[in-house]
Every structure is written in C-alpha cells, then in structure tokens.
Amino acid sequence: MSGYTITTDDRIVTLTLKVARVNAINAEFATALSNGFDAARAVEGVRGVIITSGHRDFCVGADINMIFPLRDPEAVYAQCRDLNALLRKIETSGVPVVAALNGSALGGGYELALACHHRVAINSGRLMIGLPEVSLGLIPGAGGTQRLPYVIGLQPAMEHMAAGQPVRAPKAARMGMIDALADDADDLIARATAWINDNPSPTQPWDQKKPKWPGGARPKTPQAMQLFVGASAFLYKKTAGAMAAPEAVLRAVYEGTQLSFDRGLEVESRLFARLATGDQSKDMIRTLWFHRTAAEKVGVGLEHHVSxxxxxxxxxxxxxxxxxxxxxxxxxxxxxxxxxxxxxxxxxxxxxxxxxxxxxxxxxxxxxxxxxxxxxxxxxxxxxxxxxxxxxxxxxxxxxxxxxxxxxxxxxxxxxxxxxxxxxxxxxxxxxxxxxxxxxxxxxxxxxxxxxxxxxxxxxxxxxxxxxxxxxxxxxxxxxxxxxYGFYTTRLFSAYILEGCQLLAEGHDPAVLEYAARSAGMAMPPLKVFDEVTLTLGVHAFETRETITGEGFDLAGLDLVRKLVDLGRTGKSAGKGFYDWDTRTLWSGLRDLVTAEPPAETGLEHLQRRLMIAQIAEVGRVLADGIIRDHKDVEIGAIFGLGFAPNTGGPLAWIDRQGIRPLVAEMQQLAEDYGDRYAPSQTFIDMAERGERFWDPT
Ligand SMILES: NC(=O)c1ccc[n+]([C@@H]2O[C@H](COP(=O)([O-])OP(=O)(O)OC[C@H]3O[C@@H](n4cnc5c(N)ncnc54)[C@H](O)[C@@H]3O)[C@@H](O)[C@H]2O)c1
The missing domain is CATH 3.40.50.720 (NAD(P)-binding Rossmann-like Domain)
Incomplete structure (x- = not known):
C-alpha cells in the first residue's frame, strides 16, 4: 500500500493521502507523504500540488502509540529532523502547494498544512484545526512553533499553542490559521486550484528577506521583548511552573525569533524530544489519551430507553x-x-x-x-x-x-x-x-x-x-x-480541602499553602476552591458524614471553618470566605483566627508533600474499601471531576513515580508526626511489600 493517490488536472496535481485507518503521523505516513509528493512533483510540467486526505479527517497529528514508548531523546530528535526536512522539501520545491483540508487538521496535521503555501478548509464546525500538543505534555514538533507566529502573529500563536485548544474551522479562518473556507469538497479543490493559478511561485514568509508581518509585535523589537516577558509572567501565574510543555512553547517561539528559521526548527526539535521522552508527557499521555479514550467508550452502544x-x-x-x-x-x-x-x-x-x-x-x-x-x-x-x-x-x-x-x-x-x-x-x-x-x-x-x-x-x-x-x-x-459514603470523588475532594484547612489551622502561611497546591499542578488551591463550593455546604457535608458513617472529625481545620461561617464569611457567593472576593486576595484576618504558633517545619515543599499525600492516603482508603472497580477511573475521576494535577497523570501515576516503598515510609512518618489521616492503607502496605506498581513502567 502506497498510502497515496495522485490525479492531475491541467498540470495541477492532487495528492490524496490515505494511510492506515486514519492519517496519523508516523513512519508510514511520512513515507507516503514523501513518495506522494515526489510523484506529484515529477508530473511533467506540474504547476502546483494540492494535498488532501482520503480519510474523513485531513490528519489527526502524531501517532501517540508510536510516541508513548520512546525514551531516547536522540532518536526522537532524529525523527523530528527527518520530518522537518520533508516539510522543507515540500515548501521549497518551487511549485505552489495548497493544503485542502477536507477534515480536521490537528497537531502534525496542521503543521503539514502550515508548510503548504495556502490553506483552504471546508466550512464546517466538524472540522477542528490547531495545535493541541500541550494537552499531552508535548509541543508541536514539526515546525508549528516556528511557522504559526508568521501566520497569525506572535501573541495569538503563543496563546493558541500554550493553551492547546483546537478551534472549529470558521474560527480558524477568522484567526487567520486558515486562509479560505470552501462550501464543499468540490469547492475545496476549485478554490485550491484557483489559488495556484493566481500564485504560480509563492515563497513562504519565513523564507522571505522582509516578510509581511500578520500584525502585532514584530520579532526583535522592544514590543516583542515586552510581549515575551509578559507572556512568561502570565503563564507562570497560570501554571505556577507545574506544566513543562507551555513553557517550552514560549521558549521555542522566543528562540525562533532570535535564530534563522532552520536553527529555530532544531531548537523546537530538541525541546520536543526532551518533553516526549520525559516523565510528565508519559504520565499525561497514559491518562489523558489512553485512559480517557477508553473511558469515553463506556456506555457507547448501549440503549437508555429514556424519552x-x-x-x-x-x-x-x-x-x-x-x-x-x-x-x-x-x-x-x-x-x-x-x-x-x-x-x-x-x-x-x-x-x-x-x-x-x-x-x-x-x-x-x-x-x-x-x-x-x-x-x-x-x-x-x-x-x-x-x-x-x-x-x-x-x-x-x-x-x-x-x-x-x-x-x-x-x-x-x-x-x-x-x-x-x-x-x-x-x-x-x-x-x-x-x-x-x-x-x-x-x-x-x-x-x-x-x-x-x-x-x-x-x-x-x-x-x-x-x-x-x-x-x-x-x-x-x-x-x-x-x-x-462520598463514593470516590467526594472523598478525594473532601480530603483535599480539609487538608488545606488543617494546614492553615496549624499555622502555615495561607499564601504559601495555596501556592504549594498550584505548583503541584492542582487546578484550584484548596482554600479558594472551598470558598467556591461555599463553607456552609462543606460544614453541612462533614456533619452529614458524621451522622451517616459515625466517624467523627476532631480537626482544628474544621473548627476554623466554623469560625469563618460564624463571622458570615461563608465563601465566594457571600463575597467573603478565606478570600476577599472583591479583590480576589486571601483575607488578611485569617492569621488572627489561627491560635497555633507558627510551625517549625513548613515551606513550599513540605506543604506540597502534605497536600498531595493527604489525598493519596484517602485514595488508599477508597481502594481498600472496594469502591474502585477500574484503576483507570481513579485517574480520570480525579483529573476530570476535581481538577487534580493533570501533569501527574492522576493519583496512581503519582504514586508510581514516587515509588510505593519510599512513599509508604513517608506516609507512616507523617502519620506519626501529624495524624492518622496520612496513614497508608493496607492496600498500599501490601503493594509496597510486593514491590508493585499501578501502571507498567514506560
Ligand atoms: N452544587 C454542587 O456542586 C453539587 C455537585 C454534585 C452534587 N450536588 C448535589 O446535588 C443536589 C442539589 O445541589 P444544588 O447545589 O443544585 O442545590 P441547590 O440548593 O442549588 O438546589 C436545590 C433545589 O432543590 C429544591 N428543592 C428542595 N426540596 C425540594 C423538593 N422536595 N422537591 C423539589 N425541589 C426541591 C430547592 O428549592 C432548590 O431549588 C444536592 O444533593 C447536592 O449535594 C451538588
């Protein structure tokens, strides 16, 4: 199977890629693209090439099955280099090349489109366009970070790639990510053909001496420097340094503005190779790709009979x-x-x-x-x-x-x-x-x-x-x-917010505490999220738990919450709780409510360990209680229900990364020092004895 077909009409060649079940970028796809393009280019008197897909989608990006096991950065770098050489060949071959997007173009698929001189897509909300790599702990690795700024501008390009949210075709057209919209498949080819007729010898902006800039700050200007400083600060505020991939996006774009285009590609490839072979992307891919895909199928094909x-x-x-x-x-x-x-x-x-x-x-x-x-x-x-x-x-x-x-x-x-x-x-x-x-x-x-x-x-x-x-x-x-009681997710969530309150009551600095949670990757810090759900509901829930399970709480943290409620500081809906919501800052009076002396042992790392381990200990009890049927659901439930740190791949992946033996020892020590809530469940102790893990090592 060649994976491609070519047809010629008036010396314009349409190269239709159809590799395996979907066009996903792997060695087979690269070979089909390379051979197909050579064949198109070899057509006598060729005036232009239209690249399109024989599948429903244009190309859905890198083959994740191929990336997941890779651990050798040099080998990944070499793959990126080969792919980049192929894309360079396409865009500098001397004939106009148009991407005719008959379906979604994501990740490497959109990067292929960027390496074409012009992009036309069918005008349908079904078509998704963009570079979502960061959502799996990666960055674009086939020139996306180097080409997109020339196409839509520095700021929009960084924003798009650092957020990793693909957009629908009509929006992509408004943003300039694609150049034109077509009514249907015939119109798509007609428009691509017309563009080739009008542009017999285009040059990519990055190959021009003085390219037209799409707007916004131009590279190597004071405005661009300001933009990079602002973007780093903004990103840091958002992720607290927990996410490696968006930071690498900014770095790749910045370096690209300082170097020649081809050197910029090399920097991107190096960064991609490091991320793709690192722990964070492995854990994110396992949960956010493989487990998520499996979870999304649960219920498919069944009938609800509900009208x-x-x-x-x-x-x-x-x-x-x-x-x-x-x-x-x-x-x-x-x-x-x-x-x-x-x-x-x-x-x-x-x-x-x-x-x-x-x-x-x-x-x-x-x-x-x-x-x-x-x-x-x-x-x-x-x-x-x-x-x-x-x-x-x-x-x-x-x-x-x-x-x-x-x-x-x-x-x-x-x-x-x-x-x-x-x-x-x-x-x-x-x-x-x-x-x-x-x-x-x-x-x-x-x-x-x-x-x-x-x-x-x-x-x-x-x-x-x-x-x-x-x-x-x-x-x-x-x-x-x-x-x-509390099934799985409510138990995990309660452990998290209660731990925040408990640490506060022990006298730890609330600002450091909140920051510790965010820098571990938690979507929301514990005191802030408690304000969001309202403290009265929380107190009511803890009281209900006592009534139903008979398990009492004797925690200073809970008393502190009751004090706030008595002061009318019931949370976000009241405008005040742990935070003053008009200024969205921690309430300065919090420290006065705490009677404990400042603790001897504190600081970012200490607080981070305790916040994470308090949750992990609860997961251990949930497992021991037989609540969980499928380990995948521990990860999916935590991340998608509660905003548990996605950079970790979920609680079980986090445990595997720590190693269950040292973790159990640390939990036992914490339990001795600070209370039973950190104690490892028997499930963990047994696993530690047997040296087991939850997921196969990658
Ligand atoms: N708010 C959340 O984040 C959240 C999340 C998951 C589950 N829940 C659960 O969902 C339920 C509702 O929570 P909510 O936040 O929507 O509460 P809510 O207070 O916003 O709404 C409850 C509604 O129920 C109505 N109600 C009370 N008694 C009723 C009755 N006999 N018949 C019909 N309506 C009646 C009330 O008038 C009110 O409109 C609770 O069991 C809660 O624990 C809430």
Missing amino acids: KVTVLGAGMMGAGLGFLSAKAGCEVVLKDIQAEQLDAAREHCAKQARRLRHLDAEAQDAILNRITYTLENEPIRGSDLVIEAIVENLDVKHRVIREVEPLLAEGAIFASNTSAIPIARLAEASQHKDRFIGLHFFSPVEKMPLLEVIQPPDCSDETLHRALAFGKAIKKTNIVVNDG
Missing part, C-alpha cells in the same frame, strides 16, 4: 441537568418547590441555549420548548428517568422518593445526584431498588465532562447500562464505582 426525564430540584445542578437532557432530545420536567428557583432555571436554560451558536434560533427554541417548569407533581407522570437534585438531606430525599416513584413509567430509573449520601441508604425509600442508581455530576454541569455512576449492590446491570447510555447521550465521560 421523558424529570429533574427534581431546579437549583444550581438541576437547571443544568434539565437543559442537558432537553439538548439530548428528551422531554424534560423540571420540578421545584420554589417559583423563583424555576424562574432562575428558565433563565439559565435560555442563556445556555443561546450559547449554542452552531444552532439557529429555531433549533435553540426547540430545545427550550422541550422543558416544562413546574411546582406540581402531576407533570412528572410517565417519566422514564428521574434525576433527583434537591437539598442534601436524607429525610427530605426519602420523602420525595416515596412521593415521586408511583408516578413513574413502567421500568423507570430513579437516579440521585447526591454528593455523598450512600445510594443504598437513599434506596431504602424505594420500591424498586433494582432501578435505583447514583448519577453524580459536577458543577457547572454543562462544562464538567465527568459523570460518576454509582451502582449499589441491589441495582441491576440493566439499570447501570441504561444509565451509562444516558450519560453518553448527554455527552459525559462515565466512570463506574461501588457505593459508599
């Missing part, structure tokens, strides 16, 4: 759940006991619908028209699925379950979105325990990708499968766990 959904409670969670269900095509009843909550939910849904810019007003209205807002029980009748999202109170939830269940359709599923109450405890009020399940969503519901599905022992597999199918229908990534 009417009732969401009980139209509050923060319920409104979003109602909207998502309607968007998935279900008839929705949104039931509350307060009219003003229904009004707010109606407004929320309307706002969400208007955000769906790919839909016209009629389609947006169709979604909204599927939702009924009600204070009554009668409209619930005949629902196939109930998602309960009312107040977190066992008795109230029991009463509502008894009230609503008789109204449901034959075979209906009752799901609770409780944050923590064991599903089996809630199901005590149900007549149909086989159809009672936990569907734990995360706030804001429309944005957070995770759905933690909790299957208690009495819940049938059929119910589980239907629930998973529904999760997919509303575009969530499902993880499945066993039942128990």
Whole structure:
C-alpha cells in the first residue's frame, strides 16, 4: 500500500493521502507523504500540488502509540529532523502547494498544512484545526512553533499553542490559521486550484528577506521583548511552573525569533524530544489519551430507553441537568418547590441555549420548548428517568422518593445526584431498588465532562447500562464505582480541602499553602476552591458524614471553618470566605483566627508533600474499601471531576513515580508526626511489600 493517490488536472496535481485507518503521523505516513509528493512533483510540467486526505479527517497529528514508548531523546530528535526536512522539501520545491483540508487538521496535521503555501478548509464546525500538543505534555514538533507566529502573529500563536485548544474551522479562518473556507469538497479543490493559478511561485514568509508581518509585535523589537516577558509572567501565574510543555512553547517561539528559521526548527526539535521522552508527557499521555479514550467508550452502544426525564430540584445542578437532557432530545420536567428557583432555571436554560451558536434560533427554541417548569407533581407522570437534585438531606430525599416513584413509567430509573449520601441508604425509600442508581455530576454541569455512576449492590446491570447510555447521550465521560459514603470523588475532594484547612489551622502561611497546591499542578488551591463550593455546604457535608458513617472529625481545620461561617464569611457567593472576593486576595484576618504558633517545619515543599499525600492516603482508603472497580477511573475521576494535577497523570501515576516503598515510609512518618489521616492503607502496605506498581513502567 502506497498510502497515496495522485490525479492531475491541467498540470495541477492532487495528492490524496490515505494511510492506515486514519492519517496519523508516523513512519508510514511520512513515507507516503514523501513518495506522494515526489510523484506529484515529477508530473511533467506540474504547476502546483494540492494535498488532501482520503480519510474523513485531513490528519489527526502524531501517532501517540508510536510516541508513548520512546525514551531516547536522540532518536526522537532524529525523527523530528527527518520530518522537518520533508516539510522543507515540500515548501521549497518551487511549485505552489495548497493544503485542502477536507477534515480536521490537528497537531502534525496542521503543521503539514502550515508548510503548504495556502490553506483552504471546508466550512464546517466538524472540522477542528490547531495545535493541541500541550494537552499531552508535548509541543508541536514539526515546525508549528516556528511557522504559526508568521501566520497569525506572535501573541495569538503563543496563546493558541500554550493553551492547546483546537478551534472549529470558521474560527480558524477568522484567526487567520486558515486562509479560505470552501462550501464543499468540490469547492475545496476549485478554490485550491484557483489559488495556484493566481500564485504560480509563492515563497513562504519565513523564507522571505522582509516578510509581511500578520500584525502585532514584530520579532526583535522592544514590543516583542515586552510581549515575551509578559507572556512568561502570565503563564507562570497560570501554571505556577507545574506544566513543562507551555513553557517550552514560549521558549521555542522566543528562540525562533532570535535564530534563522532552520536553527529555530532544531531548537523546537530538541525541546520536543526532551518533553516526549520525559516523565510528565508519559504520565499525561497514559491518562489523558489512553485512559480517557477508553473511558469515553463506556456506555457507547448501549440503549437508555429514556424519552421523558424529570429533574427534581431546579437549583444550581438541576437547571443544568434539565437543559442537558432537553439538548439530548428528551422531554424534560423540571420540578421545584420554589417559583423563583424555576424562574432562575428558565433563565439559565435560555442563556445556555443561546450559547449554542452552531444552532439557529429555531433549533435553540426547540430545545427550550422541550422543558416544562413546574411546582406540581402531576407533570412528572410517565417519566422514564428521574434525576433527583434537591437539598442534601436524607429525610427530605426519602420523602420525595416515596412521593415521586408511583408516578413513574413502567421500568423507570430513579437516579440521585447526591454528593455523598450512600445510594443504598437513599434506596431504602424505594420500591424498586433494582432501578435505583447514583448519577453524580459536577458543577457547572454543562462544562464538567465527568459523570460518576454509582451502582449499589441491589441495582441491576440493566439499570447501570441504561444509565451509562444516558450519560453518553448527554455527552459525559462515565466512570463506574461501588457505593459508599462520598463514593470516590467526594472523598478525594473532601480530603483535599480539609487538608488545606488543617494546614492553615496549624499555622502555615495561607499564601504559601495555596501556592504549594498550584505548583503541584492542582487546578484550584484548596482554600479558594472551598470558598467556591461555599463553607456552609462543606460544614453541612462533614456533619452529614458524621451522622451517616459515625466517624467523627476532631480537626482544628474544621473548627476554623466554623469560625469563618460564624463571622458570615461563608465563601465566594457571600463575597467573603478565606478570600476577599472583591479583590480576589486571601483575607488578611485569617492569621488572627489561627491560635497555633507558627510551625517549625513548613515551606513550599513540605506543604506540597502534605497536600498531595493527604489525598493519596484517602485514595488508599477508597481502594481498600472496594469502591474502585477500574484503576483507570481513579485517574480520570480525579483529573476530570476535581481538577487534580493533570501533569501527574492522576493519583496512581503519582504514586508510581514516587515509588510505593519510599512513599509508604513517608506516609507512616507523617502519620506519626501529624495524624492518622496520612496513614497508608493496607492496600498500599501490601503493594509496597510486593514491590508493585499501578501502571507498567514506560
Ligand atoms: N452544587 C454542587 O456542586 C453539587 C455537585 C454534585 C452534587 N450536588 C448535589 O446535588 C443536589 C442539589 O445541589 P444544588 O447545589 O443544585 O442545590 P441547590 O440548593 O442549588 O438546589 C436545590 C433545589 O432543590 C429544591 N428543592 C428542595 N426540596 C425540594 C423538593 N422536595 N422537591 C423539589 N425541589 C426541591 C430547592 O428549592 C432548590 O431549588 C444536592 O444533593 C447536592 O449535594 C451538588
């Protein structure tokens, strides 16, 4: 299989690449591209080459299966160099080359497009364009960091590559990442052909003596220097130094402005090789690529048999759940006991619908028209699925379950979105325990990708499968766990915020504490995120936990939170908590609330270890309690549900990197010094004795 075909029309050659199942950049693809281009170039009197794809997507970027095992930076560097030589050959061959993007062009696929003189894409929101490498701990390695600044400007290029968020084709055109949009496949080739006719001998901007600059700061000017200083500061503020890849993006772009184009490519290749063979990208690729892809398939191919959904409670969670269900095509009843909550939910849904810019007003209205807002029980009748999202109170939830269940359709599923109450405890009020399940969503519901599905022992597999199918229908990534107080994610989250409070109460500096969390890679520092969820809810949750599990807390950290609540500092929604939210700074009065003497042992590293290990210890207990069914879900749940440090690949990958033996010893020492919450569970102790790991070494 050559992996390409060429056709010629009036001496313009269309090179169609179709390698394996998708065009992903590996040795086979590079050979097809090289041979295909040579064949195109060899056509008698050729006037130009159009590169397109025979697959649905143009090219989806590097073959991750190929990159994952690589550990030799020199070998990776050599591969980058060869690929760059090929792209240089294409852009300097003396004929115009146009990328005709019939589908998405991502990573190396878009870098190939950048090495063409002109880029046309079909005008469809389905087409994604861009350089997302940083999301796997990598940077573009085929010239992206060197070419994109010439195409869209220094600042937009750095922003795009450091964020790693691909954009839809229409937006890519607005940003200048592609030059033109075509109506369909025929128009795509027609436009590419027309451009070649009009531009018989183009030169890439980076090969021109005085290229036209796309706008913004020009390299080697004081403005550019200012831009680089500002960009580094901005990035550092965002990532606190935890993410290697975005920093490497800035470095590659900066060096590129100081060096010749070909030397710039070498710098990029060196940086790419170092990242691609380093620990951070290995851990990120394992979780954010392999595990995530597997998790995204959970529920695919199953049927939910749900056409009417009732969401009980139209509050923060319920409104979003109602909207998502309607968007998935279900008839929705949104039931509350307060009219003003229904009004707010109606407004929320309307706002969400208007955000769906790919839909016209009629389609947006169709979604909204599927939702009924009600204070009554009668409209619930005949629902196939109930998602309960009312107040977190066992008795109230029991009463509502008894009230609503008789109204449901034959075979209906009752799901609770409780944050923590064991599903089996809630199901005590149900007549149909086989159809009672936990569907734990995360706030804001429309944005957070995770759905933690909790299957208690009495819940049938059929119910589980239907629930998973529904999760997919509303575009969530499902993880499945066993039942128990706080399931998995709430336990991990509680351990994190409680540890923040506890360290504060011990007298550690709150600013250093918050920074320690961020520099470990946590998306949100513990005190700030506690303010976000509101302290009253937290206190209520810890009290509920005591009532339900019988496990008391005797932690100074929790007393400190109660003191804040007594002062009316209940969190972000009140404008004040650990933070003063008008200035978004830590409250200066915090230190006065702490009675403890400043601790002898403190500092960034100390705090970072304790924040991470407190969470890891809880993961150990969750494992020992049999909550987890699949180790992959520990990583996916932590990162996508809670914003656990993605640079680590998740809690289990973090443990593997530390080595379980030294880690268990450290946990035992911390437990002795500071309390049982750091103690390693028996699962960890056994693993340490056997010298086991969670994931195969890479
Ligand atoms: N907020 C979160 O981040 C989050 C995340 C996951 C799960 N949860 C869980 O979801 C549930 C709801 O949380 P929320 O944050 O949306 O709360 P909320 O206070 O914003 O909304 C609760 C709504 O339920 C209504 N309600 C109370 N009793 C009712 C009844 N008998 N029938 C119908 N409606 C009733 C209230 O009027 C209110 O509108 C809780 O169990 C909570 O633990 C919350």
